[in-house]
Amino acid sequence: MKIEIGHGSGGKLTRELIEKVFLKHFDFPELKSLQDATILSAESEKIGITTDSYVIRPLFFPGGNIGKLSVCGTINDLTVSGNIPLYISVGFIIEEGTEFETLENIVKAMAETAAKSNVKIVAGDTKVVEKGKCDGVYINTTGVGKNVRTLTPLNAQEGDVIIVTGFIGDHGIAISLSREEFDIETAVLSDCAPLNSLLTPLFEIPTLRWMRDPTRGGLATVLIEFSESSGLGVKLYEEKIPIREEVRFICDMLGYDPLYLANEGKAVIVIGKEDAEKALEILKSHELGKNAEIVGEVTGDKKVQLITSIGGVRHLELLEEDPLPRIC
Amino acid sequence: MKIEIGHGSGGKLTRELIEKVFLKHFDFPELKSLQDATILSAESEKIGITTDSYVIRPLFFPGGNIGKLSVCGTINDLTVSGNIPLYISVGFIIEEGTEFETLENIVKAMAETAAKSNVKIVAGDTKVVEKGKCDGVYINTTGVGKNVRTLTPLNAQEGDVIIVTGFIGDHGIAISLSREEFDIETAVLSDCAPLNSLLTPLFEIPTLRWMRDPTRGGLATVLIEFSESSGLGVKLYEEKIPIREEVRFICDMLGYDPLYLANEGKAVIVIGKEDAEKALEILKSHELGKNAEIVGEVTGDKKVQLITSIGGVRHLELLEEDPLPRIC
Structure with a gap:
């Protein structure tokens, strides 16, 4: 019917x-x-x-x-x-x-x-x-x-810690490959998940400054917007960012940057340094947060920098447009 | 651009x-x-x-x-x-x-x-x-x-009065003719208007039972649904229902029933008989309600009846589908 x-x-x-x-x-x-x-x-x-x-x-x-x-x-x-x-x-x-x-x-x-x-x-x-x-x-x-909480980029302070709640890029890769434009077999699933049970316990932490789910535009776009709104900068450590081997491999093959790929079940969290370990413990005790990591810190300049695994510095900038339209 | x-x-x-x-x-x-x-x-x-x-x-x-x-x-x-x-x-x-x-x-x-x-x-x-x-x-x-108020069909009582706040069918006719499927020149405009300033003063009237804006399906559909939900009936007097001459004429020509045509700036109101005149006065003092009329009453049976101008009785029933798709 x-x-x-x-x-x-x-x-x-x-x-x-x-x-x-x-x-x-x-x-x-x-x-x-x-x-x-x-x-x-x-x-x-x-x-x-x-x-x-x-x-x-x-x-x-x-x-x-x-x-x-x-x-x-x-x-x-x-x-x-x-x-x-x-x-x-x-x-x-x-x-x-x-x-x-x-x-x-x-x-x-x-x-x-x-x-x-x-x-x-x-x-x-x-x-x-x-x-x-x-x-x-x-x-x-x-x-x-x-x-319950007013979370804005303006709450952030130099020295705050940046946490990502798990592997990034899964949604972007799953959608891209499901369009059958490529002949790649993979087990990567979209991370699409409701995050309220994972994240609302963090509302208790006074130094919780700001959170965002990195959907369209991915982790990089969200942090660039954070930097613009807060007037602060971000230093990200590439080797700390949780990315599945398979996602990294497919990105290399297709020319995607996982930092810009959409996620639908992850959050970026900015929190006071003194509470970062506590927050990480809360997150890791939840199925959806078990791969959470501290990936960087808030700096005093206005740059969004990626410190690469070999110690180089890459400046992250807003893309003209997402490489994958209709991702959500 | x-x-x-x-x-x-x-x-x-x-x-x-x-x-x-x-x-x-x-x-x-x-x-x-x-x-x-x-x-x-x-x-x-x-x-x-x-x-x-x-x-x-x-x-x-x-x-x-x-x-x-x-x-x-x-x-x-x-x-x-x-x-x-x-x-x-x-x-x-x-x-x-x-x-x-x-x-x-x-x-x-x-x-x-x-x-x-x-x-x-x-x-x-x-x-x-x-x-x-x-x-x-x-x-x-x-x-x-x-x-402010809980208005449900269950509030209604036998003997309540039904008010329509102005001419019906304008929106349906304006949309139908604007599709250029017919070669008819008319000055009929959609009645599309925000009704909050017209209707919120009625919140003060204790016997205000229920209201609805007769959009898709028009006045008839709204009253049939009211009857089903309230377990009561409706008697409508055809000659009391405000319809522009021009709309009536175009309906005759195109085979539309104005009772089923969409409106986007009208309300149907069910109110206690004792407060009907007061409500009408409030409505008529507003530009958007100056053509408001008492068009019928709530009855004890479950029928929705139209008493025609020559005294006949027509039973109104739900249409399978609206004659004009994508009207809103």
Whole structure:
């Protein structure tokens, strides 16, 4: 059975789609009222809001799919900004002719990710467009969280430590290879994961300055933006940066720089030197943080420098554009 | 100048787009932090959340454009659900090759509508897809409001009065004719408008039961859904329903039923009989409500009936699908 234009028209067919696919998996009482807006407890005087649209190609990739990615992405954006994620709204744009089963597998992944992350899907919308006016399914997720910490680059100080929570570049490589443009066999999976259970324990540490998930543009872009916003610099030690051998090898072969490849289940953390070991211990005790490493430090100049394994210095700069479009 | 794939990649080009188009018009300090999530005051223990994606064709139409529509739609969904709209997030999906000027005109309309409605645009995201994978621009807007009233169909009682805030069907006709499929000249404009200043004064009236903006599916669909959710019925008086002569005429000619045509600046209100005149007075004192009318009443059976001008009875039922896809 395929999605038709009528499934987005607001009539009987739309209701059928909502009941047979969305409400079947999104088992949240808040959503079931099907009113124009959902009423929720703010749980705090301060809330965090984030929005992202997902247009990733292909829809299903090693390690995840657009549904899982869209929920993880929003959970991670809320978390790295100092919020405990609470609620997510979901807007679908679906191409006519998409199989019901495809959509259902996406919806199932969203529901599972939300459930295991203790986040509720509370509002939704569906539009259907003609064949050739979309690429299967696009998803917008917008998240609301309870704000706990104000984490900005302006909190950072010279001498602070930079931590990366695990191997970088996996998502970029998994997506690139899944496009079948290359004939490379690999076991690299996207790292796509919800990071709230890994990162929210760090909210207790007073010297936690700033966090970010290095998605589009990767670790390098995130640190360059950190440097610009904070007015400080960064010194990264190449040999400390966790990169899988396989990812490094494929990058060499395809001419990618892993520092600029997207990640969807990693965070960069800036924290006071005195608390770095404590933070590392917390991170390493979690499955998603077991490969966390201290990779560098905050400096007083405005440069973002990579100290290479042989002791050379490379200045990192913003790319014109990402080598892999539609990575999220 | 045209939008390129690189404008959605998260690098230098993306930043250029954000600065030259989005931040130029979206003059909200909350947005300018450009962090992964924006921290805001909840202003209330209870918040309302709504989400909608907009895929309207054409992007510009008599009376508005997709930008104005996307902000109005979210403001209206929050308002009819008993919330004072506060914050809106915006997610763009843009087709490669779209003119900067087109995007800028859309963004300008969003900014103007937000400003005049006292709503802040606080978070955003931009993705660019290849030519033929989108139809110009799609927009998701998600809104957060301060919840003031709990308005559900379950509040309604037999004998309650049904009010419509003005002429119905304008949006549907304006969009239909702007598609140039017909050779009809008309001055009918979309009614696309933010309704918060019109409707929030009604929050003071204790017998305000329920409101809804009759968008996809129109007045008839909204009342059928009201009947199903409340377990009550509706009697509508055809001669009381405000419809422009011109809209009636075009509907006759094209075979549309105005009761099922989309509106983007109207509300249906269910209110206690004792307060109906007071509500009407409040509505009529506002430019957007000057043509408001009492159009019917809530009955004890579960039927949605239209009493025609000549005294006949027509049962209104849910359509399989809207006659006009991509109307919002």
